[in-house]
Each structure stands twice: as C-alpha cells, then as structure tokens.
Amino acid sequence: MSLSIERLQALYTRRAAVYDYELMPVAPLRREAIAALELAPGQTVLDVGGGTGLSLPALTQAVGERGRVIAIEPCTAMMSQARRRAAVAAWRTPIDFVDSTVEEAPLETLVAPGSADAALFFFTHDALQQPLGLSRVLGALKPGARVVAAGLVWAAPWWPLSNLFVMGAAMHSIISPQRLDCPWHDLAPRLASAEVERRWLGSAYLLKGWR
Numbered sequence: 001m002s003l004s005i006e007r008l009q010a011l012y013t014r015r016a017a018v019y020d021y022e023l024m025p026v027a028p029l030r031r032e033a034i035a036a037l038e039l040a041p042g043q044t045v046l047d048v049g050g051g052t053g054l055s056l057p058a059l060t061q062a063v064g065e066r067g068r069v070i071a072i073e074p075c076t077a078m079m080s081q082a083r084r085r086a087a088v089a090a091w092r093t094p095i096d097f098v099d100s101t102v103e104e105a106p107l108e109t110l111v112a113p114g115s116a117d118a119a120l121f122f123f124t125h126d127a128l129q130q131p132l133g134l135s136r137v138l139g140a141l142k143p144g145a146r147v148v149a150a151g152l153v154w155a156a157p158w159w160p161l162s163n164l165f166v167m168g169a170a171m172h173s174i175i176s177p178q179r180l181d182c183p184w185h186d187l188a189p190r191l192a193s194a195e196v197e198r199r200w201l202g203s204a205y206l207l208k209g210w211r
C-alpha cells in the first residue's frame with residue numbers, strides 16, 4: 001500500500017460517518033452533473049471515486065434495471081456505506097462495487113473495452129490526477145460516451161473568499177492539491193470535446209465532455 005493510499009484511507013475513514021451530512025449542500029450540483037450524463041435506460045455508467053454512494057440513487061434510476069453502475073472506490077469505510085445504501089434501497093439495477101483506486105481497477109474484467117456509456121467524476125480531484133486511471137476509464141468508454149466531472153477549483157484572484165473556501169475544503173478532502181487551478185488538466189485533452197462551466201462564485205466547476 002503506497003503512502004498516499006494510506007493517507008486516503010485515513011482521511012476518508014475519518015470522514016465516512018459524517019460524509020453524507022457534509023455533502024448535503026452539494027446536492028444541487030450533483031443533480032446537475034448526473035443530468036449532464038444524459039443517461040438512458042439500459043446504459044452502463046462508471047461512478048469513479050463513488051464514495052458512500054450518494055450518486056447511486058440517481059444513477060440507478062437513470063439506467064434502470066437493464067442498465068449497470070460500476071462504482072470504484074478505494075476507501076473501505078466509504079464503500080461499506082455505499083454497499084449498505086444499495087442493500088437498504090434494494091435497487092434492481094446491477095451495481096458492481098470495485099474496491100480499488102481507479103488506476104488499479106480491473107475494469108477490463110468487468111466491462112468490454114470501449115463499451116461503457118458514461119463516466120462520472122464527482123468531487124474526485126485525486127482520481128482525476130491519475131493518468132493511468134484516466135486511461136482505464138477512457139478505455140472502457142465507447143466513442144461519444146459522456147464524461148462529466150465536477151469539483152473544487154481555484155477561483156479568480158478577485159474572489160478571495162471563494163479561494164478561502166476552496167483552500168479549507170481542499171485541506172479537508174484532497175490528498176494531492178496540485179492542479180486545483182485546472183483539475184481537468186489531464187482529462188480534457190483526452191476527450192473529443194469538453195466544456196467547463198463555473199459554479200459557486202467560481203469555486204466549483206462542471207465539465208461536460210464526450211469521449
């Protein structure tokens with residue numbers, strides 16, 4: 001286990017019990033991000049760094065019982081909550097819980113290369129900074145698949161309060177804070193097209209892209 005994985009496990013194990021409450025204010029942006037995936041019944045979607053499964057209700061509803069959700073999450077405590085959430089909800093959509101970082105996720109054993117329909121990176125800055133992980137996800141997606149990412153980003157310098165917020169939130173949730181000026185730095189050039197919009201007085205972004 002590398003040092004950063006140990007730090008990740010420690011950080012999110014500590015937060016797991018209160019995580020769903022902490023993320024409540026983010027719900028509108030989550031809804032917007034999932035809507036941007038434009039999912040249809042029967043489709044397969046990857047939830048990268050899926051955490052406690054807060055996106056699962058909307059993702060399972062969108063793809064239905066003939067669809068599939070693949071949730072990738074390395075923190076055992078966070079994934080336990082996602083599993084519990086699914087067990088309680090008893091959704092009929094098949095969900096694969098992949099206990100792994102995205103860079104080590106054995107996606108090729110779960111989904112035929114180039115066949116998945118969409119991928120979501122919701123507040124997963126650390127996962128977005130993993131070129132190998134991005135290769136795995138992009139390799140699983142079909143051409144034209146939707147890729148949506150959202151998260152923290154440095155606001156313009158004339159928004160100091162926004163940047164104070166980003167700094168505090170990043171210290172609380174991110175292991176590798178590099179590239180907070182452009183979290184999509186590695187992802188966007190590898191997509192056929194991508195557009196980025198700002199939210200929350202510039203302190204959050206929403207990237208809508210196509211494989």
Ligand SMILES: C[S@@+](CC[C@H](N)C(=O)[O-])C[C@H]1O[C@@H](n2cnc3c(N)ncnc32)[C@H](O)[C@@H]1O
Binds near residue numbers: 048074075100126133
């Ligand atoms: C802020 S949480 C977001 C969780 C979830 N996406 C949500 O919407 O609530 C970030 C998550 O990314 C996960 N993560 C961090 N590095 C990762 C990596 N390299 N691969 C996959 N997941 C990662 C963390 O364990 C954590 O659960």
